Amino acid sequence: MRREPGGQPYVVLLPPGRLNLPRGREIWEAREILYRFGVRDVVLRYRQTAVGIAWVVLQPLVTAAIFAIVFGRVAGLSSGDVPYFLFAFAGTIAWTVFSGVLTRAAPSLVANQALVSKVFFPRVVVPLSANLSVLIDFAVSLALFAVLLAVNDVNPGWAVLTLPLWTLCALALGSGAGLAASAVMVKYRDVSYALPWLVQVLMYATPVAYALDAVPPGLTWWFDANPLTWLMECFRWALLGSAPPPAWQVVGLVVASVVAVLAGLLVFQRREREFADVI
């Protein structure tokens, strides 16, 4: 090995400061870990299962069917000019991206505590790796949705080209919340009890299974202020070709996504250096 004397140290370790931002180079070097974690999650989920990938198809299908029955038939809500099932399916797909990242990222650090207390690598890759398996599920659901669109003769039009952007936003919102939740869970396991319940509450407080038009006028302020509403509107526009959301919602969604990721990172990095001592 050649080395020149008097060079810069590779890294300097100091007591943690207030603002502890991740080092870009380290995260870039850890991309292989991110990928391997993602692959591990995907492989593990379907190894030793009887129907394997069918679970990915079955879950959103059944959920959307139930929504279509409960909200479309029982409650008699309107879904505009698309079948209620398709309408609910689009919402479920979008919601699953957000909630999937959040609920898989949150327990990830605690689940990998042996690693966190034994090996060094940028900790952010652990919760972030949840994105990979969610994306794969998303791709499968999307393929199924495309078939359903064709069968029902619904054409979303050019709006479908904006889909990658909204997907990115859903991942960002989920990752931001997931980063923060996973970091807090290292110290307070309460998160693992509160989170599934919160996610469910949030789902009903967001127009996933019903249209925004069905919301009583007194409550519209909440729906207008909820970035997840904007996400649903953008997704339905791209997937079903429904009326495009107002420009402020589109801009708001992008801004909210960026803010969520930054805030999540900040919370995460503040606690990162004590993970090994606390977990």
Add this chain to the structure above:
Amino acid sequence: MTDSAITARDLSKSYRIARSGRSHDRLTEALVARARHPFHRREYETLAALTDVTFEIPWGEAVGIVGRNGAGKSTLLKILTRITAPSGGRVELGGRVGSLLEVGTGFHPELTGRENVYLNGSLLGMSRREIRRRFDDIVDFSGVARFLETPVKRFSSGMYVRLAFSVAAHLETEILAIDEVLAVGDAEFQRRSLDKMRDVAKDGRTVLYVSHQLQTVTALCTSAMFLDEGRLVVSGSVESVMGAYRDSFQTFRARQLDPDRRPGSGKIRFEEVTTAEIREPTDDTVVAFKVGVNPEIVGKYFVSCHVRDDKGLLVAQCDSRLVGLWLDPSEPRQGVLRIKDLWLRPGQYTVDMYLCQAGVFDEWRAAAAFEVLPHIPYPELVTDEGLFGAVLCDFDYEAW
């Protein structure tokens, strides 16, 4: 690249631990206490694991870090491998640090051997290209080539350990930190692992090695550091540090050598206690002793021998009354205690000797000390979880 691999200045680490005493087991109790003293803050004690440690390690050096339990060795390694952050001071690392802290960390039982090599390799800091390039070496070294596509949960524990160690041993980081992992495996695999570690240092890289086993440190390292109670006592050549480390046991032992400083009535005392200083786990423990004379003592006395491990745990107590041996104080006596069929775990042991009648005549703590070599006397390899017992023993299984 910097001139030295690692430079540490005034490195400190303290842990905050909640003061024990009034802790609440039940949520209701905790809530009541909270309601009574809403602004009461929990009190914390700080525990200093490392205090002002300063050292510099040049490239190409294999450094052994020795010290008793709780001396701060593992904390130091955790800071250098960046698992935990220092509370004070500064460390400059000249390159990437790979760690071999526990064999198999990051192995997932459901994944195949191949998948685990990639996962573990990336966790230890290898890029995909590096792993691919070293893949065949890794598999060859481990000797499990035939089972690469089998989930590792179906591996024998020996195969598991070998594969895990092989991945770590093929790390190409500039600095490599190792914590006791070489204690796994059979003698042959240990020898190959040691050779591997030596090669790493020959490459001009730097190896940090934490161990209780002086034997391995002497065999592997080119220099050493001795930590005691979180402070760096001495660093330098292996011989000098090993000397200081043994001395720390021996200062105590030397003091005990003077009969006047030992507890006991002193009416009669040991003159000499000796045992073989290095032994295999399966060897008999043989302790020879000489006792002085005192015709004024009425009646006979007995001898008791306590074997303690390096944590102070009493492993065996051999009381001569139990085997009907009583000695006559009117003439000088000598004898040999032979402990058969006691398989000791590798590590450091001390022997405490007692002369008693109704009261204690002589209490000689650490009258002798010995080291059990890091060999596991079983035909198969397992991870450390298979070896949790206080002692090893000769056993076999029958099943039908």
